[in-house]
Amino acid sequence: MDFASLLGIISGLALIISAIIIGGNADVFVNIPGLMIVAGGTIAATLLTVQFKDVLNAFKAAWIVFTRDKTNPQEMIDTMLELSRISHRHGLLKLGDIETNSHVLRRATNLLAEAASEQVIRNTLQNEIDSLIARHFTVQDVFKKMAMYAPAFGMLGTLIGLIQMLSVLSEPESIGPAMAIALLTTFYGSLLATVVFLPIAGKLRARTLVEVTNLEIIREGCISILTNDHYAHVYEQLSSYLPEDSRKPLRMGKSSEGADTANTKKASK
Known part of the structure; x- marks a missing residue:
């Protein structure tokens, strides 16, 4: 969980x-038609702009980001150092037996075990990096577009x-209450953009x-x-x-093979 x-x-x-509650009556900030215009319009415009599967993937990615802890780069460095120890002690072929949750690390260790050039x-792992950046850019772009559309539909509702x-x-x-209701949609659009969509896009980046x-x-x-x-x-x-x-000091002491293998399981997905 990302606390x-x-x-x-x-x-x-x-x-x-x-x-809102301290300032007075909170009921005046609830307007169902205004929410329908902002939320419905934002979703509709986003679906018109990007593919439906990209929108679903964006919300899935946001859920994963908020519910799953990220792998610290220091942990990944520790993992690679353990793999280096295993390689020096048992040879490259032993790396093919390493268990890990990361499909990229699994692919890399298999290439090493096969004595790939x-x-x-380099090309295989660079392709993985480029592919990840492209996928994540699409996900971030969905929330950036929603952050752009929400205030626009808020103004339309106004x-x-x-x-x-x-x-x-x-x-x-009736002019005062009508003006308050008219301004509510702008409030909804700004709220969604600044509190929800833009922070999610920033967190994903x-x-x-x-x-x-x-x-x-x-x-x-x-x-x-x-x-x-x-x-x-x-x-x-x-x-x-x-x-x-942030760098941990290098430890040259030997560790057991079981500990080496266990540490590789810390790799990120």
Whole structure:
């Protein structure tokens, strides 16, 4: 569970709702037709812009981001270092027996066990990185478009409300309530864009950067293992992906084979 995301959404909505309740009657902020215009219009426009499967994938990805912890790049570095130890102790063929939840790491270890060339490994893993970036861009784009459409439909709802208000100018007592209802759709659109859609897009982009870093660590680690680099050289190369104050010190002590294999299971999906 990504508690930072959950805390952000809950605290943001709680503060807004509290401000509404403290300011007066909260019932005036509920308008079903306005919600229909903003929510329905945003969804309709998004479906017209992108494919239906992309919209479903976007919401699935958002759910995964908020419910599944990300793999820290340091954990991936530790995994690659353990693979380097196994390779030096038992040979590349032993890497084919490694169990991991990451299909990319599984593919990489199979290539190493098959003694694939450096160019094949580099190209294969680079294709995985490029494919991940393309998929994640599509997902992020869905929420960015929804963040763009929501305020636009909020303004459209306001215009509809103003037109309806101007049609009853002969009744002055109804102008105030009608104006409040007209402005509500703009409020709904801005709320959805700034509290929901844009933060989700930003969170997805941040998760993409982490996953790309993990895949790059796998790529460079596998190439170092293939070229039989020293354990310390592998560490120095991979640790450059982390800020200096986040790097764990290198430990040259030996660990058991069982521990080595277990650590590879920490790899991200």
